[in-house]
Amino acid sequence: MNETAIAERVRISFFGRRNVGKSSLINAIANQNLSIVSPVPGTTTDPVNKTMELLPLGPVVLTDTAGLDDEGELGQIRVLKTNEVFNKTDIGIIVFDLSQKDLSLEEQLIDKFKAAGKPYILVGNKQDLGSISENFSHKEKVYFVSASQKKGIEELKEAIGKIKITDDNPSLLSGIAEKGKVIVLVCPIDDSAPKGRLILPQVMAVRDILDNNGICLVVQPGELKKTLEKITPYIVITDSQAFREVAQTVPNEIKLTSFSILMARHKGDLAPLVEGANVIDNLEDGDKILIAEACTHHAQKNDIGKVQIPKKLSEKTGKNLVFEYVAGISFPENLSDYKLIIHCGGCMISRTMMIYRQNLAGEAKVPMTNYGVLLAKLSGILDRAINL
Ligand SMILES: Nc1nc2c(ncn2[C@@H]2O[C@H](COP(=O)(O)OP(=O)(O)OP(=O)(O)O)[C@@H](O)[C@H]2O)c(=O)[nH]1
Ligand code: SF4
Numbered sequence: 001m002n003e004t005a006i007a008e009r010v011r012i013s014f015f016g017r018r019n020v021g022k023s024s025l026i027n028a029i030a031n032q033n034l035s036i037v038s039p040v041p042g043t044t045t046d047p048v049n050k051t052m053e054l055l056p057l058g059p060v061v062l063t064d065t066a067g068l069d070d071e072g073e074l075g076q077i078r079v080l081k082t083n084e085v086f087n088k089t090d091i092g093i094i095v096f097d098l099s100q101k102d103l104s105l106e107e108q109l110i111d112k113f114k115a116a117g118k119p120y121i122l123v124g125n126k127q128d129l130g131s132i133s134e135n136f137s138h139k140e141k142v143y144f145v146s147a148s149q150k151k152g153i154e155e156l157k158e159a160i161g162k163i164k165i166t167d168d169n170p171s172l173l174s175g176i177a178e179k180g181k182v183i184v185l186v187c188p189i190d191d192s193a194p195k196g197r198l199i200l201p202q203v204m205a206v207r208d209i210l211d212n213n214g215i216c217l218v219v220q221p222g223e224l225k226k227t228l229e230k231i232t233p234y235i236v237i238t239d240s241q242a243f244r245e246v247a248q249t250v251p252n253e254i255k256l257t258s259f260s261i262l263m264a265r266h267k268g269d270l271a272p273l274v275e276g277a278n279v280i281d282n283l284e285d286g287d288k289i290l291i292a293e294a295c296t297h298h299a300q301k302n303d304i305g306k307v308q309i310p311k312k313l314s315e316k317t318g319k320n321l322v323f324e325y326v327a328g329i330s331f332p333e334n335l336s337d338y339k340l341i342i343h344c345g346g347c348m349i350s351r352t353m354m355i356y357r358q359n360l361a362g363e364a365k366v367p368m369t370n371y372g373v374l375l376a377k378l379s380g381i382l383d384r385a386i387n388l
C-alpha cells in the first residue's frame with residue numbers, strides 16, 4: 001500500500017459553533033458527501049477524518065469536529081474531544097456563520113491558535129445569508145464562502161494550500177555536525193558565565209556533535225590559537241561577544257559562526273532574518289521599528305531590547321528612529337506601519353510560533369530580523385557568520 005500514514009499528513013481541522021456549516025464546508029472542499037449535514041445543531045458528534053491531496057501542501061487529513069458551543073453533559077464531552085483535535089492540528093479552519101452577530105467565541109479561538117503558534121484561516125460561511133459584522137477585529141482576514149452553494153471554495157483551497165508548515169525542529173547543528181568532523185566551540189568563562197555550568201546553546205551543541213559521532217573540542221578564547229596550531233577543524237563556533245577576537249585567530253579558510261546565528265536558524269528561518277538585518281542600511285528618519293519579545297521577562301538595567309538595540313541602531317544609522325515594543329503572546333495585527341521588526345531570540349516559544357510570526361511579517365511585507373542576527377550585523381560579522 002502506498003497510502004501516506006495519517007500521522008505524516010498535514011492535519012487541517014475545522015472548528016466553530018454548531019450549525020455554522022463545518023461539515024458542509026469539508027464536503028465542498030473534498031467534493032464528496034462525507035460528513036452528515038443537517039439543520040439540526042449538534043449533528044457532528046465525533047471527529048470525522050477525510051484524507052485527500054491538497055496541492056502544494058501535499059497529502060492532508062481534513063478533520064470535522066463537533067460544535068464548540070455544544071451544551072449539556074454530552075456536549076461538554078464533545079467539546080473536550082474537539083480540544084484534543086486542536087492539539088494535533090497543523091492548520092485550523094475557523095468557521096462561522098455570516099448571519100451570526102456574536103463573534104466572541106471565534107475571537108477566543110483565534111487567540112488560542114496564536115498562543116499555540118498554529119496557522120489558521122477564518123471562514124465566513126453562508127455568504128448568501130449575511131455579511132461580516134463591522135465590529136469583528138479580524139474582518140480583513142476572512143474568506144467568504146457559501147459551502148452549500150459551493151462559492152469561494154477554490155479560493156479557500158488555494159489559501160490553505162499555500163500555508164507553510166514547519167518541519168520538526170532541525171537540530172542546532174543540523175547539516176554541520178557529522179561523523180568524524182572536528183568542531184571547536186569557543187566558550188568564554190567570564191563573569192557573565194553562569195557558575196559551574198555551560199549555557200543552553202553550548203550544551204545543545206556538544207550534545208548534537210556527540211549525537212552525530214563528530215569530534216568536539218571546547219575551549220576558552222585564550223586557548224584557541226594553540227588549538228588551531230594542532231588541529232584544523234571544520235568549523236569554529238563562538239560566543240557572539242568574543243566573535244571579533246576569535247575572527248582574528250581563525251583563518252578565512254575555516255568556517256566561523258556564532259551560537260546566536262545557529263540559534264536563530266534553529267528557532268526560525270535564517271535567510272529572511274538576515275535580509276531583515278540588512279534593511280538597517282536603508283533606514284530613514286522617522287521610520288517606525290517594532291521590537292517584539294516573546295515573553296514578559298523583567299527588563300534588566302542595560303536591557304538588550306529596551307536599551308542596547310535602540311542605542312546601537314540609532315548610533316549605527318545616525319537616524320532618528322521611532323521604537324515601539326510588544327511583549328508576550330500578543331503580536332500586532334497590523335504590521336504594515338513598521339519598517340522593520342526586531343524579534344528576541346524566542347527561547348520561550350516554539351519554532352512553529354517563530355515561523356508563524358515570520359510569515360505574518362512576510363504577508364505584511366515588513367522585514368523581520370532577530371536580536372542575534374542584528375547584533376552580528378551591527379558588529380560587522382554577519383557575512384562571515386552565515387557562511388555555514
Ligand atoms: N444558506 C446556507 N446554508 C448553509 C450553507 N452551508 C451550510 N448550510 C446549512 O447549514 C446547516 C448546518 O450545516 P452543517 O454543515 O451540518 O453545519 P455544522 O457546522 O457541521 O453543524 P454541526 O455538525 O451541528 O456542528 C445545514 O442545514 C446546511 O445545509 C450556506 O452556505 N448557506
Ligand atoms: S529571548 Fe527568551 S527570555 Fe528573552 S524575551 Fe525572548 S523569549 Fe523571553
Ligand SMILES: [Mg+2]
Pocket residue numbers: 022023024035036037043044064065
Ligand atoms: Mg457537522
